Structure formats: C-alpha cells, structure tokens
Amino acid sequence: MKNHFIYLGLSLLFFSCQVANKTQDLNKKTILHFAVNDDQITDAWKKVLKNRMNSGKLDSLSMVVKPVTREEIAWKNLIASKIQKWNLFRDSLSIPFENISLNDSITILLGYNGRDDAFSYKDKTVCFDVTALYNSYGSADKEVNSNRIDRIFSHEFTHLLSKKWAQKSKLKLQSFKDSVLWECAYEGIGMYRSLSSKWLPVGDSLSATSKRTFNDLYPKFTDNIIRIHSEKDLTTREKKNVHQNLSRGSMKKKWGALPVAVWLASEAKGNDKNLVKWVNKGPSAIVELAEKYLTEENKKAFDAFLMSHKN
Numbered sequence: 061m062k063n064h065f066i067y068l069g070l071s072l073l074f075f076s077c078q079v080a081n082k083t084q085d086l087n088k089k090t091i092l093h094f095a096v097n098d099d100q101i102t103d104a105w106k107k108v109l110k111n112r113m114n115s116g117k118l119d120s121l122s123m124v125v126k127p128v129t130r131e132e133i134a135w136k137n138l139i140a141s142k143i144q145k146w147n148l149f150r151d152s153l154s155i156p157f158e159n160i161s162l163n164d165s166i167t168i169l170l171g172y173n174g175r176d177d178a179f180s181y182k183d184k185t186v187c188f189d190v191t192a193l194y195n196s197y198g199s200a201d202k203e204v205n206s207n208r209i210d211r212i213f214s215h216e217f218t219h220l221l222s223k224k225w226a227q228k229s230k231l232k233l234q235s236f237k238d239s240v241l242w243e244c245a246y247e248g249i250g251m252y253r254s255l256s257s258k259w260l261p262v263g264d265s266l267s268a269t270s271k272r273t274f275n276d277l278y279p280k281f282t283d284n285i286i287r288i289h290s291e292k293d294l295t296t297r298e299k300k301n302v303h304q305n306l307s308r309g310s311m312k313k314k315w316g317a318l319p320v321a322v323w324l325a326s327e328a329k330g331n332d333k334n335l336v337k338w339v340n341k342g343p344s345a346i347v348e349l350a351e352k353y354l355t356e357e358n359k360k361a362f363d364a365f366l367m368s369h370k371n
C-alpha cells in the first residue's frame with residue numbers, strides 16, 4: 061500500500077505542499093516544491109542553478125531524462141516530513157541575527173541529479189538535491205540522517221539570515237581580502253548550525269576531534285589570513301589556493317569555516333544571544349576570533365603579523 065502511494069506520488073511528478081506553523085506564528089509558512097517534471101528538472105531548478113554552474117553544464121543537466129529513484133523519493137519524503145518541525149526552528153535560528161527578519165514565507169526547493177546536496181538561493185529559498193543527498197549520506201532511512209538533515213536545513217537557513225544581515229548592513233566587499241573574510245564569517249556561522257556533537261567544545265576546551273583536526277588547519281588558517289592582507293602580491297593561482305577548501309571539500313579540510321564554527325560554539329556557550337555581537341561585526345569578526353583562539357606557534361605568527369600590520 062505504501063509503495064502504491066509512493067508510485068502514485070511519482071507519477072504525478074510534482075509535489076507541492078504548504079504547512080503553516082499554527083502553534084507559534086500563523087504567518088510563517090514553508091512551501092515545499094519538488095522541481096522535477098516528466099523525469100527532468102524544471103525551470104525552477106534551472107533558475108537556482110544558473111549562478112552555480114556554467115551554461116554548458118546546465119544545458120547538459122537540463123537534457124538528462126531520468127526517473128526519480130526510490131532512494132531519491134525517500135530523501136524527498138524525509139524532507140517533507142520535517143517541514144512543520146523546521147518551521148518551529150526558525151525563531152531560534154534567528155537569535156544571533158538581532159533585528160533581522162526574513163520573509164514569512166520561505167521555499168524549500170528539491171531537485172535531483174546534481175552534486176551539491178544543499179545550498180541557498182537569494183533570501184528565501186533553501187535548495188536540496190536528493191541525488192546528492194543520497195550519494196553523500198546513503199539511505200534517507202538511516203537513523204543518523206534524520207538529525208543530519210535538520211542540521212543541513214539549519215545551516216542553509218542561517219545563510220538566508222546572513223544574506224539579509226549583509227543587505228541590511230549594506231556590506232560591501234571591496235577586495236579579495238574582504239570576500240575571504242566574509243566567506244569565513246558566512247560559512248562559519250552556517251557550519252556552527254551543522255556541526256555534529258564530536259566537534260563541539262567540551263566545557264572550555266576543544267573536543268578531541270577538533271583539537272586533532274586543528275593541528276592541521278590552524279597553520280593553514282594563519283597562513284591564509286596573513287596572505288590575504290597583502291593581496292597585491294598574490295597571483296591568481298595563489299588566490300585560488302587560498303579559496304580552495306575555505307568552506308568546500310571534506311569537513312577536515314575546511315580551513316576557514318570549521319575553526320570559525322567551533323570558535324562561535326565556544327563563544328555561544330549554549331546561549332545564541334552571545335553570538336549577536338559577533339554576527340554584527342561582519343567580516344572583521346574573523347581577525348578578532350583568530351586573535352582570541354589561535355594557539356602556540358600560530359598565535360605567535362598571527363600576533364607578529366598584527367603588530368607589523370598596525371605599524
């Protein structure tokens with residue numbers, strides 16, 4: 061019976077539902093839309109991918125005709141089952157962003173056949189790719205994936221808030237340095253929301269996993285942040301190297317996003333109101349956080365750089 065229901069859903073190939081959070085705020089709505097029709101991605105999905113891939117790649121992705129698999133449908137169903145719960149997350153996710161409010165209506169758009177499992181589009185759309193979710197995390201039915209998808213939603217929803225903050229604060233990124241620092245801040249607070257417990261501080265100390273990983277990441281962080289302050293000397297290739305793995309690739313390589321996320325967790329100490337001041341500093345939070353949290357040789361190098369930079 062359940063399977064018949066699934067395949068009936070499949071044959072419709074269009075899924076849209078709207079759930080209002082009746083207990084907290086009747087105005088807040090999350091609209092879920094499956095952007096697949098006749099075994100192909102729809103124009104809505106092409107639109108959100110436009111700035112993420114070149115037109116040749118997007119054209120070939122648009123041509124792919126492929127039935128949605130049972131595994132992909134399972135991810136779609138898992139996300140659909142979360143909508144009401146995620147609506148309830150919205151107020152608490154907004155706490156670090158004082159005086160920033162999003163449109164009451166946000167959209168969760170689901171596509172398939174891509175590589176990025178989740179991303180945000182403009183200031184009111186969170187996108188998930190059910191193929192990429194399956195390829196990255198396996199079956200949607202695995203218990204670990206229920207909490208994981210909550211964390212991924214929280215990460216992407218936080219990006220919507222950061223974009224709104226940037227807009228309201230009239231943030232201008234005038235240099236490569238500005239854009240790197242902003243990406244560290246933007247992805248850092250996003251990742252703060254998607255960290256699994258093994259990364260979170262234990263009391264005032266780093267967790268064993270963070271400590272081990274930062275032995276490798278702190279030198280990269282220190283070197284990159286120092287480098288971007290003298291960007292006139294940076295070649296295009298060097299800029300590309302700085303950018304690489306700032307927030308992409310495997311978790312353990314994210315030299316920018318991961319340390320910032322863990323430092324923010326240390327600052328929050330379980331109360332997200334403590335993050336308001338850091339969010340409001342924008343990109344300049346990064347140097348201050350680094351000054352506070354880098355250790356040993358990296359701290360020495362960073363302090364020496366700051367001294368010489370001031371003079």
Ligand SMILES: [Zn+2]
Pocket residue numbers: 215219247250251
């Ligand atoms: Zn992100």
